[in-house]
Amino acid sequence: MAVRALWFERGTLHLIDQRLLPLRLKVLHLRRLGDVADAIRSMAVRGAPAIGVAAAYGMALGAAEGRWTPDRAAAALRGTRPTAVDLFVGIEAVRAEWAAGNDPVAAAEAYRELVVGECRRVGEVGAPLFRGGPKVLTHCNAGALATVEWGTALAPLRVAHERGSDLFVWVDETRPLLQGSRLTAWELGQERIRHAVIADNAAGHYMRAGEVDSVIVGADRIARNGDFANKIGTYEKAVVARENGIPFFVAAPWSTFDAERADGRAIPVEERSPGEVLRFGGVRAAPRSSTARNPAFDVTPARYVRAFVTPDGLVRPRDLPTRLRARASRRKRPASKIP
Ligand code: MRU
Numbered sequence: 001m002a003v004r005a006l007w008f009e010r011g012t013l014h015l016i017d018q019r020l021l022p023l024r025l026k027v028l029h030l031r032r033l034g035d036v037a038d039a040i041r042s043m044a045v046r047g048a049p050a051i052g053v054a055a056a057y058g059m060a061l062g063a064a065e066g067r068w069t070p071d072r073a074a075a076a077l078r079g080t081r082p083t084a085v086d087l088f089v090g091i092e093a094v095r096a097e098w099a100a101g102n103d104p105v106a107a108a109e110a111y112r113e114l115v116v117g118e119c120r121r122v123g124e125v126g127a128p129l130f131r132g133g134p135k136v137l138t139h140c141n142a143g144a145l146a147t148v149e150w151g152t153a154l155a156p157l158r159v160a161h162e163r164g165s166d167l168f169v170w171v172d173e174t175r176p177l178l179q180g181s182r183l184t185a186w187e188l189g190q191e192r193i194r195h196a197v198i199a200d201n202a203a204g205h206y207m208r209a210g211e212v213d214s215v216i217v218g219a220d221r222i223a224r225n226g227d228f229a230n231k232i233g234t235y236e237k238a239v240v241a242r243e244n245g246i247p248f249f250v251a252a253p254w255s256t257f258d259a260e261r262a263d264g265r266a267i268p269v270e271e272r273s274p275g276e277v278l279r280f281g282g283v284r285a286a287p288r289s290s291t292a293r294n295p296a297f298d299v300t301p302a303r304y305v306r307a308f309v310t311p312d313g314l315v316r317p318r319d320l321p322t323r324l325r326a327r328a329s330r331r332k333r334p335a336s337k338i339p
Contacts, residue, residue, distance in 0.1 A: 047146020126156025
């Protein structure tokens with residue numbers, strides 16, 4: 001794999017500081033739970049599966065510090081970001097093992113293995129959708145940086161490209177923090193996948209012009225009925241794709257599915273600092289007297305989704321409740337711990 005968002009060695013979590021890419025490739029070395037919480041909150045590490053894995057290691061670091069209980073450590077990390085359910089799943093994976101007297105580092109390693117393996121399978125499952133060199137549009141960054149390795153939306157594109165598909169990717173810049181132009185374009189460049197960055201507002205123009213064959217995005221939380229949260233702007237892209245008869249896919253590991261939420265109305269949407277909207281590249285981009293609103297995510301209704309690309313195959317939204325019930329009856333997840 002060309003890109004790895006984070007790794008754990010000798011009691012230290014190393015992670016790429018995603019705030020600085022693509023201009024600087026800097027690695028942060030974190031040894032305390034509080035440092036990991038800060039990195040998640042400030043988005044040095046971001047993307048739903050990646051913050052789940054970072055938080056899992058944060059729990060392991062907390063255990064080594066000796067001043068946290070499993071429950072207090074979990075509470076500190078849960079307070080960092082509200083929308084991506086993976087965060088809570090990763091924390092719980094380690095909390096339960098630690099509370100049972102098992103090795104928290106081993107639990108965090110096992111959680112990372114699970115997520116990376118599922119993302120690789122998402123790539124295998126989704127790759128056939130992108131045979132024959134299509135033009136694909138994606139929003140935000142759902143690559144290795146967002147998932148530790150492989151990606152969700154980018155994993156099928158990466159595998160299709162490896163298998164010889166000369167595909168082309170339209171990369172939405174993704175205001176206000178530019179995860180598309182800074183991170184997705186950087187990852188595609190590493191893989192030599194053809195792409196062009198477009199202003200978020202240009203996506204509809206290219207869809208209407210017949211320049212987009214399909215859309216694929218990741219997700220931060222997928223409710224039982226298939227409504228899903230993803231980076232702000234995703235909803236608009238889904239609606240315009242439907243208007244133009246373009247298939248819209250959502251790729252995710254199982255940690256992103258939240259069977260406890262009946263539909264999208266139950267998904268908490270993070271609102272971040274107005275400063276992220278009022279400044280651009282550190283420079284004020286609105287009058288001093290202006291205020292701003294800054295929802296980090298929006299919720300797209302399930303009816304816009306052609307299929308979820310999961311580790312175990314394509315799943316239509318109407319089949320999702322049954323699939324999630326079947327999974328829950330196989331492995332009991334402690335729902336009460338997942339906010
Ligand atoms: O605010 P971010 O950058 O953490 O938001 C990330 C996204 O919205 C991604 O699209 C999502 O996590 C899917 S990533 C595999």
